[in-house]
Amino acid sequence: MKKLMLSCMAMLLSLAVFAQSNDPVIGKWENSSKEGRIEIYKKGDKYFGKLYWIKDASKKDVNNPDEKLRSRNIQGLEILTNFTKKGKTYEGGEIYDPKSGKTYSCKMTPKGDKLEVRGFVGVSLLGRTEVFTKIK
Template structure:
């Protein structure tokens, strides 16, 4: 085999390693996360349109209260739906160490924000930043990964 052919084959195979590594990094956000105030758990999954986060646990329900409703939603047709089970994050896209271009829905205010996510100190602490227009003009919360036992 000619030297040029070997170089081309090695280069071609190296692309698969790089792409596979990037996909593995992107999926590190997948899992269950406890919110800053410890009142909810959000499960982040990989969807066709990007990464999404759904409320899967609420402390208030565990304490015996009824499931709160999405009463402040801008859409009156959605105000009677339970908060438990709704997607609060949608469309996050992985790009060089962070997930961006997503949307974050705040059921306490009924408002939707632009969203990005990135690991803070390690892969068990996730910064979720909601903002309008530019990330500089936003607010961050920090979620902790829920350990599966």
């Protein structure tokens, strides 16, 4: 009986590890300027990211185009929304830039402990890439 339970536990653990490796984007990431940290998670079949830490936690969303939202804190904002996994990339989502108050189309490509996050307008050729580093 003990052997059966150990086998079941080992199988569940290996499934958990396998599931994690299928979603390398899930986890905590630090932006290149080291001013912010984003936690990426999955809700249903979509991926989202929340700005869970910023250097200045009192900073407000003063550049938001919606005046009603300008008094909210930037820390805690969901800035990555509605990504779908397509092969090795995550696309079809948007990224909100609290520094400018603008929202851009976005795609993310994990590369080991790095995450290339490309925000763009229209086509991805017209954009900018930021590289996040996985927090261990």
